[in-house]
Amino acid sequence: MENDSQMNTYHQTPLFWVALFMIVLVAKGIRADEVTCPVCLQPFSDETDVCPNDGTNIKLLGVPVEKKDETSDKTEQKEDGKDKPEEGAEDGETEEEGAGYRRHDRGDGRRRTKQSGSGTYSDRRSRISDGRLGSSTNLGKKRRQEEEKKLRLFLEEDKRLLDDFDSRREQSWKERQQFRLAEFKAQEDRAKAQARLLDGLGAPLTSLGFRMFWMGEGRSEGIVSAAEIDLNLARYRLRAGVSTLIGIRSLSSRNDLIFLEHVFIGFQWPKRFSPYFVLRGGVGVLVSERFGVDLIYLVTSVGAEVGIDSWVTPWIAVTPSIGYERYMLNDAYWNSATVKISVGF
Amino acid sequence: MTLIVLCLLLSVLGCTPHDGTDPYVLWETYEDPEFHFRYLSPPFEVLSEPSSMPVLFAVDSDEKPFPMRGMPCDGIGARLCLETVVVEDILPQDAARQDLEDWKNRGAQVEPPEPFESVRGDIGVRIWSRSSDRWITACYQGLPAGDTVVMKIVGKHNDLDGSDILLLLQSLEPRPLGGK
Numbered sequence: 222m223e224n225d226s227q228m229n230t231y232h233q234t235p236l237f238w239v240a241l242f243m244i245v246l247v248a249k250g251i252r253a254d255e256v257t258c259p260v261c262l263q264p265f266s267d268e269t270d271v272c273p274n275d276g277t278n279i280k281l282l283g284v285p286v287e288k289k290d291e292t293s294d295k296t297e298q299k300e301d302g303k304d305k306p307e308e309g310a311e312d313g314e315t316e317e318e319g320a321g322y323r324r325h326d327r328g329d330g331r332r333r334t335k336q337s338g339s340g341t342y343s344d345r346r347s348r349i350s351d352g353r354l355g356s357s358t359n360l361g362k363k364r365r366q367e368e369e370k371k372l373r374l375f376l377e378e379d380k381r382l383l384d385d386f387d388s389r390r391e392q393s394w395k396e397r398q399q400f401r402l403a404e405f406k407a408q409e410d411r412a413k414a415q416a417r418l419l420d421g422l423g424a425p426l427t428s429l430g431f432r433m434f435w436m437g438e439g440r441s442e443g444i445v446s447a448a449e450i451d452l453n454l455a456r457y458r459l460r461a462g463v464s465t466l467i468g469i470r471s472l473s474s475r476n477d478l479i480f481l482e483h484v485f486i487g488f489q490w491p492k493r494f495s496p497y498f499v500l501r502g503g504v505g506v507l508v509s510e511r512f513g514v515d516l517i518y519l520v521t522s523v524g525a526e527v528g529i530d531s532w533v534t535p536w537i538a539v540t541p542s543i544g545y546e547r548y549m550l551n552d553a554y555w556n557s558a559t560v561k562i563s564v565g566f
Numbered sequence: 567m568t569l570i571v572l573c574l575l576l577s578v579l580g581c582t583p584h585d586g587t588d589p590y591v592l593w594e595t596y597e598d599p600e601f602h603f604r605y606l607s608p609p610f611e612v613l614s615e616p617s618s619m620p621v622l623f624a625v626d627s628d629e630k631p632f633p634m635r636g637m638p639c640d641g642i643g644a645r646l647c648l649e650t651v652v653v654e655d656i657l658p659q660d661a662a663r664q665d666l667e668d669w670k671n672r673g674a675q676v677e678p679p680e681p682f683e684s685v686r687g688d689i690g691v692r693i694w695s696r697s698s699d700r701w702i703t704a705c706y707q708g709l710p711a712g713d714t715v716v717m718k719i720v721g722k723h724n725d726l727d728g729s730d731i732l733l734l735l736q737s738l739e740p741r742p743l744g745g746k
Contacts, residue, residue: 439589474729512625512646512730513722514609518592553586 256283275359415535416493423491424456424530425538430563432466436548436555441473443555447481451563460489460497470507481505481522495530507550522548530565538565589733590685596621597743600652601707601715604737606730610648623648625721646721648734654713658706661714662691665704669695674702682706685736692735703731707740715740 255264256279258272264286265272269279277283428451437443447468455461463484470477487499503522508515528542540563548555584591593604598621605623613622624644653661662679670676674697682692682705690707704718717738719731 437587439587443587511606512609512728514625514645516608548586550586551592553584553588553591555586 255286257286258282259284420491420493422493422530422532422535422538423458423495424453424460424462424489424497425540425565426456427452428538428540428563428565430540430561432468432559432561434546434548434557434559436470436479436557438472441471443470443472445470445479447479449561449563451565453565456489457491458489459486460499461486466503466505475510477507477509479505479507479520481520483522485526487526489530493532495532496527497530498525498527500525501544501546518550520548520550522546524559526559526561528561536566539563540565590737593733593737595743596650599742600709600711600713601650601738601740602743603650603717603734603739605648605734610646621648621650644721646719649718649720650715650738651718652709652713652715656714657712658691658708658714661716662693662704662706665716666693666695669697669702673697682735684739686739688740690738690740703735705735705738707738709740 254267256267256269257264258274258277258279259282260277261272261274263272263274265279265283267283267285269283271277272279430449430451432447432449434445434447435443436445445468447466449464449466451462451464453460453462463482466479466481466483468479468481470479481503482505483501483503485499485501487497489495489497501522501524503520505520505522507518507520509518510516524544524546526542526544526546528540528544530538530540532538540561542561542563544559544561546557546559548557590604592606594607596603596605607623609625610623611625613624625646656664659679666676666679674695676696677694679691679693682690684690684707688707690705692703692705695702700720700722702718702720704716707715707717709715715738717735719734
């Protein structure tokens with residue numbers, strides 16, 4: 222029995238050491254508390270996310286540092302029989318490490334790294350070239366890149382603003398154009414409405430005009446220049462009314478004064494340009510100074526007239542007319558053409 | 567209705583047979599067997615008896631005196647006085663010269679006789695006289711029998727310068743009305 226238990230013990234001892242060895246290996250594998258930046262090859266804590274030298278994402282790209290176990294190193298050192306650390310070496314430093322690291326404040330040269338795994342020529346070259354990140358040149362390049370980015374953003378914003386301005390300007394022009402078109406159309410509609418309104422107005426209610434006719438004597442033409450006021454009592458298809466005339470008969474030897482009151486009746490075609498025909502009859506007086514004495518003669522007249530009422534606005538009409546009239550005084554007569562221009566309201 | 571209006575119109579038109587452009591269209595006619603003339607009445611009013619001499623017309627007269635010899639217009643208080651008389655056995659120039667002498671002797675300013683033509687082309691003589699209170703103008707036309715008809719107008723100075731006075735004087739014709 223004792224032999225069996227002793228045998229079991231002897232069998233279990235190598236298994237124990239194998240397990241321990243495996244555990245140590247696993248511990249080494251998972252014991253990556255330091256990572257190396259793949260660019261500058263500087264070791265950093267595994268808690269560091271971004272390399273401060275070049276901005277490399279260490280979390281993603283960092284190379285875990287294979288750190289030697291101190292106890293095993295010490296054991297190896299003891300096994301090598303080297304109990305005493307070399308002169309100049311720090312605590313915990315191996316002789317080799319102490320020999321490789323030179324403190325700059327003591328005037329020693331130093332090496333940044335002993336890692337030779339990734340220390341190829343091209344890698345070292347990249348670390349000392351202008352393209353390496355973290356140097357002042359790299360900072361300038363980074364600054365330039367930032368400025369270029371700002372400029373690009375500014376230009377994009379500027380283009381966007383210009384495009385926005387152009388689109389708004391075009392929109393504004395379109396709106397103005399539409400407004401002008403609407404105004405023009407409204408004006409056209411107003412003109413049409415006015416034209417429709419003017420149609421059918423007929424004769425104006427009252428008008429003031431200037432009339433000319435002739436009552437000659439001897440070699441003198443005897444032009445009569447007169448002002449006339451009309452009052453139209455019937456104004457649509459039937460035109461009828463009264464008028465009052467006062468004028469001056471100009472002869473070579475004297476001027477006579479004439480007053481006439483007319484009555485007229487006729488027909489009219491009520492339009493914006495409204496033609497009419499009327500018969501006229503009048504009675505009045507002619508005042509003439511003969512042999513130093515003012516003589517008053519009774520004057521009568523009969524005649525006919527045609528004209529056209531032109532409505533320039535809904536409340537103003539211009540009426541030219543022409544006619545024939547026979548003026549009679551005692552047993553004398555004058556056959557005269559008569560012309561008139563008047564403004565009616 | 568149209569016919570009535572037309573008739574009225576024609577009647578009105580027919581009542582005025584004279585052309586108004588004739589300067590004497592409104593004047594009356596005085597007829598004498600030897601002469602005739604035109605006058606405007608109004609303003610002239612007849613003062614003399616019919617067929618008596620001198621023939622007197624006046625404008626704005628205050629009275630109607632019986633016609634007298636000499637210069638009846640002198641005694642008439644009128645704005646204008648028209649006197650027409652026939653002087654026998656004398657030529658128009660001689661009659662004019664005689665009246666000029668008479669007026670000159672009375673202190674009036676006179677102007678030499680000037681030829682004067684009537685509306686029918688009869689050549690006569692016209693004279694002027696100006697005094698302090700009146701002017702006189704006279705026209706002399708010769709009659710076929712060797713007599714002279716005289717038309718004298720007396721009035722204020724400014725009244726005698728007008729065209730109406732000229733028409734009046736030009737209307738004197740030494741023949742009866744309708745005569746050649």
